[in-house]
Amino acid sequence: MHSSGISCAISRPLGLLFGVYLAAAACLAQAPAPTVPPPPVPPKPGEEPGRAKIPEDLLGDEHVREEFGVNEFTTPSIRKLFEMLDGLGKLSYDALKRPITRKTPADRIQVSLGLGSLIADGFLIVQCEKVDAMEDVGRALIKYAKVLGTGQRMNRHTQSLFEHSIEGQWDKLRGELALTQADVEAEMVQLRDVDMAHLVSLGGWVRAFEIATRSVADHYSPEKTKRLIRPDITEYYSASLASLNPTLQENAALKALRSGLDELVPLMGTPETESLTLEQVTKLSEKAAQLARIVTDPMKE
Numbered sequence: 001m002h003s004s005g006i007s008c009a010i011s012r013p014l015g016l017l018f019g020v021y022l023a024a025a026a027c028l029a030q031a032p033a034p035t036v037p038p039p040p041v042p043p044k045p046g047e048e049p050g051r052a053k054i055p056e057d058l059l060g061d062e063h064v065r066e067e068f069g070v071n072e073f074t075t076p077s078i079r080k081l082f083e084m085l086d087g088l089g090k091l092s093y094d095a096l097k098r099p100i101t102r103k104t105p106a107d108r109i110q111v112s113l114g115l116g117s118l119i120a121d122g123f124l125i126v127q128c129e130k131v132d133a134m135e136d137v138g139r140a141l142i143k144y145a146k147v148l149g150t151g152q153r154m155n156r157h158t159q160s161l162f163e164h165s166i167e168g169q170w171d172k173l174r175g176e177l178a179l180t181q182a183d184v185e186a187e188m189v190q191l192r193d194v195d196m197a198h199l200v201s202l203g204g205w206v207r208a209f210e211i212a213t214r215s216v217a218d219h220y221s222p223e224k225t226k227r228l229i230r231p232d233i234t235e236y237y238s239a240s241l242a243s244l245n246p247t248l249q250e251n252a253a254l255k256a257l258r259s260g261l262d263e264l265v266p267l268m269g270t271p272e273t274e275s276l277t278l279e280q281v282t283k284l285s286e287k288a289a290q291l292a293r294i295v296t297d298p299m300k301e
Helices: 003-030 078-088 108-128 131-148 151-166 170-190 194-218 222-228 231-242 252-268 278-299
Strands: none
Touching (some): 078 170, 078 194, 108 170, 108 194, 108 252, 108 278, 131 151, 131 170, 151 170, 194 222, 194 231, 194 252, 194 278, 222 278, 252 278
């Protein structure tokens, strides 16, 4: 074949390809630009998929931490839980206290629940202004936090707890205890142990609710009982237990807590209930004490 024939044979397919290219380019130029979906809006704290919504009055500002932006792992603030007790009047520390030891359960689940109950005990001490009692709680908090791997964050708060209690700075103590929970939660997030953060909050609520119901039963008035009518909180924690890792849901203590929470709801009336009778409060207090023992009994062993 002559060189002109070879050149012609090559140029025809190249020309064909070039024509296809031009046609495709023209189509692309006429086609509308692909729509880029807007970035997803992050959920508000307490409204994450798969999690029950946290009652709004239990979201503490300290839980929305700058280092996480919107903290999708937010749990109810033990400080906010304990503020429900403010309307109960003077609490009797001798009637409501429990022995505090530095023994830690072998089970990480029980350690998390126990840590929350210790933070609640700290708020009881603040409420009753018992200076001498804070040291035992502070030392126990350090030990429990170390077991969970959050000791480094905890250490920076405990010295302040001791100092503020000695100086009688009760408002500062409240803030320091609130930050204690928030920092444990932050560490749990970094350790990819978010379920444990929810159990810390649950342990705090169980102990706070035991204190509240016992106080109202001992010093009854219909007005005080209104603070105990919170089925929304109970249902939130029950739903939170149902959303834990399936392996954790098989834990005997968590099964007992979930069952107990479900039994607690009908004893609380409804949000529309105006007040509870002394008999109703007594039954509520007995059930709350049973739940609290699931959390606190392993802390004695």
